[in-house]
Amino acid sequence: MKCIQIVAALVLLSACWKPVDFREKERPMKKVWGNKPVYAAMNTAKQITFLVQKQPLHKAGNIYAIGNYIFQVDVGRGIHVIDNSDPVKADRIGFLTLNGCEQISIRGSYLYTNSFADLVTIDLSNPTRPIEISRVPNAFPEMAYNYPMAQPAETGYFTCPRTDSAVVGWIKDSIHATCFK
Amino acid sequence: MRPKLAILISGLLIIATTLFVACTKDGTASNASTGKGGSLTRFTISGDHLYVVDNHFLYAYSLLNPQKPERVYTSPLNFDIETIYPFKNYLFLGTRTGLYVYSIDTAAKPRLIGEARHARSCDPVVANDSVAFVTLKGSAICGPATSGLYINDITNINKPILRKTIELPDPVGLGLQDSILYVCCGPAGLKVFNVKQPYSPTLISTAMDGKYVDVIPYNGILICFVEDGIILYDITKPDLPQKLNKIVN
Structure with a gap:
């Protein structure tokens, strides 16, 4: 077992950000306890909505400051809007759901971010009601399979995700392991 | 309590929104x-x-x-790019093999003009007129470099020269305010350096309020991205951050 893990770890390291399939003979024959992807159809996963209430933070990501606002990426899930007009009381006030999101930059009233491989422009004229106004599909092709949710957070066995759907979460289950990290 | 808070927040929002709209209304594309x-x-x-980097490409998108x-521009690069940092008419690309400097005198056509190679590692960058501060984090994935703060002389931008190295545990993001440099070292704290003499920095203090990943000094406030969210410090006196x-959550 240890040997399989080492081999798998080496293979994984050689291609850090790409899920790696086991070769047939290295794959555990029996079902093992591991992570299974939760899929959403790509077009559903790419829909953007704005929640006007504070949301819990899952995985803290990049931050960006402009005017009285701070934006913090929730890696792979979206962007928290933080009202910083009084830093002592600053708090999250809303959440832009944006699956596959990792990066953020702002100029004027436009926020530029990524949803998987797409470059998305968000109108922030009203920072408490941000809306998508344009999208460049497949702007960063590498991010199509190298997005934050493409692998489970923890190490161990997992089912290699399909690439025609978006992974929006991972659940523990008894699986036929095809990947390891 | 709740309704009061809601009123307060909506009040703040209205004020903030008004200000935001007022500030951006007259901004044209080029001075936004x-x-x-x-x-x-x-x-x-x-x-x-x-400007966007993924692992192997540098892209430029016009925002006219x-x-x-x-x-308007795509360039395949043969190094693993980690971060991008703009300074004046330059882009600093932190990669796993070194620091690369691009000129963006022609904005739609970045041009490689200098590089300082280092051992394989991960590395964000900040810079001022003559000095580029780089953190390198050696690890199994990033490479075997000694983790620490690497200080490069960029007086000649075409030829960055490594002048000083300070070993630090797990350094990640960093930020510069006047002559104070903030370096995030994960669970080992936020290191506050005086870099008035950039090649012999002195450690002033270490804040230990979280696991620090990155910082933005902005309008007298130090915004810290920590593993479980954000910590804000008053840096009216940059050498004495006050939480x-x-x-x-």
Whole structure:
């Protein structure tokens, strides 16, 4: 077992950000306890909505400051809007759901971010009601399979995700392991 | 309590929104204000262009029509890019093999003009007129470099020279305010350095309020991205950060 893990770890390291399939003979024959992807159809996963209430933070990501606002990426899930007009009381006030999101930059009233491989422009004229106004599909092709949710957070066995759907979460289950990290 | 808070928040929002709209209304494409990002970013805006790096490409998108970015430049790069940092007419690319400097005198056509190679590692960058501060984090994935703060002389931008190395545990993002440098070292704290003499920095203090990943000094406030959210410090006196608030779950 240890040997399989080492081999798998080496293979994984050689291609850090790409899920790696086991070769047939290295794959555990029996079902093992591991992570299974939760899929959403790509077009559903790419829909953007704005929640006007504070949301819990899952995985803290990049931050960006402009005017009285701070934006913090929730890696792979979206962007928290933080009202910083009084830093002592600053708090999250809303959440832009944006699956596959990792990066953020702002100029004027436009926020530029990524949803998987797409470059998305968000109108922030009203920072408490941000809306998508344009999208460049497949702007960063590498991010199509190298997005934050493409692998489970923890190490161990997992089912290699399909690439025609978006992974929006991972659940523990008894699986036929095809990947390891 | 709740309704009061809601009223307060909506009040703040209305004020903030009014200000925001007032501030941006008269901004045309070329003078719209850019905010400030951290040092670990792969997106950055300089002038009228958005520059993006993924692992192997540098892209430039024109924001002349800010509602509809348009790709004007793509360049495959043969190094693993980690971060991008804009300074004046330059882009600093932190990669796993070194620091690369691009000129963006022609905004839509970044041009490689200098590089300082180092051992394989991960590395965000900040810079001022003559010095580029780089953190390197050696690890199994990033490479075997000694983790620490690497200080490069960029007086001659075409030829960055490594002048000083300070070993630090797990350094990640960093930020510069006047002559004070903040270096995030994960669970080992936020290191505050005086870099008035950039090649012999002195450690002033270490804040231990969280696991620090990245920082943005912005309008007298130090915004820290920590593993469980954000911590804000007052840095009216940059060498003496005073904790103001922690925004976590």
